[in-house]
Amino acid sequence: MPAVGYGTMLYPEPDRAVELIGHALAVGYRHIDTARKYGSEHWVGEAIRGAGVAREHLWVTTKVTEEDARANDFAQSVEVSLETLGLDYVDLLLIHWPQPKVPLEETIGALARAKQQGLTRNIGVSNFTVALLDEAIAKSPEPLFTNQVEYHAYLRQDKLLAACARHGMTMTCYAPLARGSILSDPVLCEIARTHGKTAAQVALRWLVQQPMVAVVPRALQVTEIEENIDLFDFELTGEEMIRIGELRDRNMRVVDPEIRRPAWDEG
Template sequence: MTSTLHLPAIGLGPWQSQHDDGVKAVRIAIEKGYRHIDTAARYENEAAVGEGIRQSGIARDEMFVTTKVWWTELHAGAFRRSVERSLSELKFNYVDPLLIHWPNPDIPLEETLEALADAHRQGLARKIGVSNFPVAWLERAVAASPVKLSVNQCEYHPYLNQQKVLAACAKHDMSFVAHMPLGSGRLIDDPMIADIARRYGKTSAQILLRWLVQQPGVAALPKSGNAQRIGENIDVFDFALDDDEMHRIAGLASPDGRISKVSWAPQWDTA
């Protein structure tokens, strides 16, 4: 199943899975049906992701492979070098999508977007987009980008209300891809989630992922290196949460629900 822009609704986020462990996690995920693998220059596992895909035997054009350029590499020349290094590590000719990992207030956004668009024009990225862009930055990026932006990848889980960013993505026909979809594990033991999971005979992780992908235009990137959990995380398309359950889960959001807080990032909650 895919999101509105045909990005697989569940992908593997193998952050912290490196070397042989990363290769194995990617290979297992593809065997379980995953067709979207997320990586980034910052994760230092692009080589493992590429090798896992090759070992799977799946044709490259059947896979979506995301990589991202780190916030310190957003000047045009540095951006291009980062993309070339990523492709060299992956041993691929292109990625899809290629994202700006975080906005950087100290580097002109227009310069970065032109470099991102160049990567697309030159065939190094089939789709392009951004990651961790709040509404104000997203609106600036959409207005300034010479090429359509297709994705915004952000932290999203029931503890964090992202309705403003979701609405902005929908307005611009962009997929919203949720990283940290399980709240770094903090939601697994939530009593309400556990109660709903028992009702459906599912795991808490499956309920959380179903809640995400049941929302229009949303895909999710659960992280795991465990074969059983990798399989469980994509097995969320044989049931649906009812409206009351969707609203109750959304009601878990709190003002301090954000987990990824970094000193250089824009002020998310006031953007």
């Protein structure tokens, strides 16, 4: 999975969505993150068809919402996603949020079946805690590739990182810029000046420089789309990695919907 993906949640100007996703593909993104819940799958499909990038060079992730956690609903959601995207398969299919009202083995079974049917190359989960992740792995007949969770310089996720490492899984970081709220941080700005980069690039570089970590930032300005993938011509020093890591003591979560959140791991 390419370490930097383009997130496609929330387009305040829907008319520009295809153009922006197309721009991301034109400037080198090969990983697009979408979900049934975002309503962005048809724009992703249209942008892919217009981009002229061979399918095998693209990584498309989509997700099934917790409302579709029952096996039949799950299978139907996958079918609709593929039809909306105009693709025969996705590269990664995720359970978007845990659903405590449905036995996990039922949803995991449906997820694994999608892989066995060739509808997705890889499967994984999103917003799973350590306990849920351990349970999902124990119940899944297929390996789980990633847990997509909120992680950025203002949120400690050591327990989940350790759990992903223990299971040989990638952690995919959503809201890697904490929705913009870390971008005026003095430490990030100072380090950015040292490297001739922006605070956003330093925040993203800090994440992808950690083992088995990928990011899916979302940007609506073309310059920011370009900036967010231009992370591989500089390296943070060990001391800079530690300084940024210390900012996590703020423990700030930006995605915490009351109706869906599990009992998050602290620390």
